[in-house]
Amino acid sequence: MKFYVCIKQVPDVDAPIQIKDGKLIQDTDRMVLNAYDASAVEEALVLKEEHGGEVEVVLVGPDKAKETIRKALAMGADKATHIATSGDEDYDSATYANILATFFSDKEYDVISCGKQSQDTDAGLAGSMLGEHLDLPYATNAVGLEAEEGTLVVKRQGDAGQEIIGLPTPCLVTCSNDMNEPRIPSLKGIMQSKRKPVEDVALSDLDIDESSLQPKTKVTGHMEKPEREPGQKFEGEPEELAQKVATLLDEEENVI
Amino acid sequence: MSTLLTHIAISDGKIKRSSLEVLSHMRQLAEANRHTAEAVIIDAEASNYVDEVKKYGPSTIYTVEDPIFENHMNTPLLKALTKVMDEAEPYIFGFGSTESTKDILGALAANQDAAVLSDVSEFELTDEGIEAKRPVMAAKILSDNVAEGDRILVSVRSGSYDLDEGDADADVVDIDFSIDDSEIQATLREIIGASGDKIDLAEAETIVAAGRGAKDEEGQDLINELASVLNAGIGASRALTEAGIMDPSLQIGQTGKVVSPQLYIAVGISGAIQHVAGMTNSKVIVAINKDPDAPIFDIADYGIVGDLYKVLPPFIEELKKIKG
Numbered sequence: 001m002k003f004y005v006c007i008k009q010v011p012d013v014d015a016p017i018q019i020k021d022g023k024l025i026q027d028t029d030r031m032v033l034n035a036y037d038a039s040a041v042e043e044a045l046v047l048k049e050e051h052g053g054e055v056e057v058v059l060v061g062p063d064k065a066k067e068t069i070r071k072a073l074a075m076g077a078d079k080a081t082h083i084a085t086s087g088d089e090d091y092d093s094a095t096y097a098n099i100l101a102t103f104f105s106d107k108e109y110d111v112i113s114c115g116k117q118s119q120d121t122d123a124g125l126a127g128s129m130l131g132e133h134l135d136l137p138y139a140t141n142a143v144g145l146e147a148e149e150g151t152l153v154v155k156r157q158g159d160a161g162q163e164i165i166g167l168p169t170p171c172l173v174t175c176s177n178d179m180n181e182p183r184i185p186s187l188k189g190i191m192q193s194k195r196k197p198v199e200d201v202a203l204s205d206l207d208i209d210e211s212s213l214q215p216k217t218k219v220t221g222h223m224e225k226p227e228r229e230p231g232q233k234f235e236g237e238p239e240e241l242a243q244k245v246a247t248l249l250d251e252e253e254n255v256i
Numbered sequence: 257m258s259t260l261l262t263h264i265a266i267s268d269g270k271i272k273r274s275s276l277e278v279l280s281h282m283r284q285l286a287e288a289n290r291h292t293a294e295a296v297i298i299d300a301e302a303s304n305y306v307d308e309v310k311k312y313g314p315s316t317i318y319t320v321e322d323p324i325f326e327n328h329m330n331t332p333l334l335k336a337l338t339k340v341m342d343e344a345e346p347y348i349f350g351f352g353s354t355e356s357t358k359d360i361l362g363a364l365a366a367n368q369d370a371a372v373l374s375d376v377s378e379f380e381l382t383d384e385g386i387e388a389k390r391p392v393m394a395a396k397i398l399s400d401n402v403a404e405g406d407r408i409l410v411s412v413r414s415g416s417y418d419l420d421e422g423d424a425d426a427d428v429v430d431i432d433f434s435i436d437d438s439e440i441q442a443t444l445r446e447i448i449g450a451s452g453d454k455i456d457l458a459e460a461e462t463i464v465a466a467g468r469g470a471k472d473e474e475g476q477d478l479i480n481e482l483a484s485v486l487n488a489g490i491g492a493s494r495a496l497t498e499a500g501i502m503d504p505s506l507q508i509g510q511t512g513k514v515v516s517p518q519l520y521i522a523v524g525i526s527g528a529i530q531h532v533a534g535m536t537n538s539k540v541i542v543a544i545n546k547d548p549d550a551p552i553f554d555i556a557d558y559g560i561v562g563d564l565y566k567v568l569p570p571f572i573e574e575l576k577k578i579k580g
């Protein structure tokens with residue numbers, strides 16, 4: 001099976017951040033492979049190990065994102081395409097989906113996969129946009145994948161239950177990090193990744209019209225989420241604490 | 257005068273409250289800006305829900321009724337939504353942010369060449385479109401966003417708006433729908449673990465959430481008992497859904513669900529930002545954790561430092577007395 005996995009480099013949400021003039025500034029500039037994409041890479045590798053085939057990662061992003069491509073290659077992906085942007089563009093999910101759709105328009109594959117959302121923005125739109133552009137059957141929020149002849153079987157976490165969906169290939173799937181625990185690259189994997197092919201593609205190489213690079217949404221500012229007022233913390237004998245807090249919830253808060 | 261249309265989601269035979277929250281807000285926006293608020297119900301038995309939706313004051317309710325909508329599948333839903341958009345020509349099309357909405361929102365925007373903002377926590381109309389706030393960076397930060405154009409899709413986090421009833425004299429318009437099997441490439445083979453009587457966490461008034469600290473059988477029994485005394489929904493941290501101890505649909509947080517109950521009791525949960533992202537809008541937060549430095553205490557209104565196995569039994573007894 002030929003897998004294309006779309007990956008994204010995102011700021012580490014655990015690193016300290018500041019807001020200057022409405023923009024997010026991360027002093028450490030710590031960037032990581034989006035956790036949901038890491039699960040998509042992992043699952044593609046598992047299916048390749050079981051059924052054979054090839055795993056290629058595709059990343060749209062600035063030069064600095066090469067390190068994230070290397071990470072996916074070190075995990076075991078066979079090759080990569082880097083669609084380079086300056087990193088200063090204010091692209092939204094739709095622009096990224098347009099770029100990827102143009103890239104895939106002349107490609108052959110069984111499955112395109114990606115994370116169900118980006119860890120930084122949580123937008124969760126690009127996957128199904130890409131599915132629509134390419135007119136592929138798709139499923140989102142996958143927590144498990146299995147391959148059958150000509151079919152990808154997706155276990156999707158729905159609102160209540162888990163849906164088992166058969167998608168005829170070629171198809172598209174977006175992955176939850178509930179699907180697996182992505183492998184940590186081994187030293188050997190890291191060494192090998194340096195010799196794996198990375199094809200550089202410029203936006204101008206793609207036959208993409210200017211209008212589909214115009215975002216329809218913009219981020220105009222950021223603010224810290226108002227913090228909750230610090231509450232009361234009780235230590236001591238369990239019985240006393242239990243009684244005290246239960247009474248407070250009943251009499252002060254009226255939530256029992 | 258433009259149309260502000262709200263999608264009314266139905267799941268397990270019930271209207272999702274988050275859709276009615278969106279409809280309430282849209283109707284208020286329509287009233288303030290001389291637009292019309294309309295609603296659409298797409299379901300196997302859509303007409304059953306019309307009377308309930310009327311209460312929230314849309315001027316028109318569209319129904320799309322077909323047996324295919326008994327279970328969620330993205331292809332038929334997308335087809336129905338595009339038909340509805342052709343018919344109603346909405347300026348703004350609002351959705352409650354359910355898993356089913358997340359499944360189709362991007363595709364619908366691509367299909368309709370519409371601007372789209374997902375999972376917003378508030379939004380208002382501007383002259384060119386909407387401006388909205390979205391939690392980002394695992395909900396540590398709120399971003400300001402604008403979406404412009406003549407067709408804008410927006411999905412709203414549950415609990416963002418209060419329900420507000422209005423004039424109940426909507427016109428009802430049934431939209432003809434059919435879909436051929438050959439149009440649907442995907443096959444829904446099976447649905448596992450869906451049960452109609454589970455409390456929907458997104459709508460629960462009280463939630464008891466269990467973390468790694470409560471992973472053994474005794475811990476689970478205590479959680480179940482606490483939840484039953486409080487008539488609460490049970491939620492979980494990723495540590496427990498990942499370990500297969502709790503059903504994956506119960507996960508609360510960035511990957512899981514966003515909840516906003518009156519009372520949230522976190523038991524044996526450390527308070528990682530990805531968990532907090534899903535529950536920080538709870539009215540009252542209680543944390544029970546044996547580590548006095550656990551980050552969950554930074555956001556809890558009432559923190560009990562202690563071993564949950566020692567704290568929960570007397571806590572449950574006290575609550576039983578109060579409930580009397």
Ligand SMILES: Cc1cc2nc3c(=O)[nH]c(=O)nc-3n(C[C@H](O)[C@H](O)[C@H](O)COP(=O)(O)OP(=O)(O)OC[C@H]3O[C@@H](n4cnc5c(N)ncnc54)[C@H](O)[C@@H]3O)c2cc1C
Nearest residue numbers: 467468469493494509510511512524526528530531546564
């Ligand atoms: C992209 C991404 C998305 C994520 N999404 C989510 C999400 O949606 N939801 C989510 O929950 N997590 C999510 N996580 C994982 C998250 O970062 C944490 O790993 C997870 O929340 C930890 O669960 P926990 O608090 O139960 O476990 P731990 O962090 O291990 O904490 C267990 C706590 O229990 C306490 N404890 C242990 N024994 C006792 C006892 N006897 N009595 C009292 N207290 C006790 C300990 O002191 C500790 O604080 C996500 C992570 C990533 C990277």
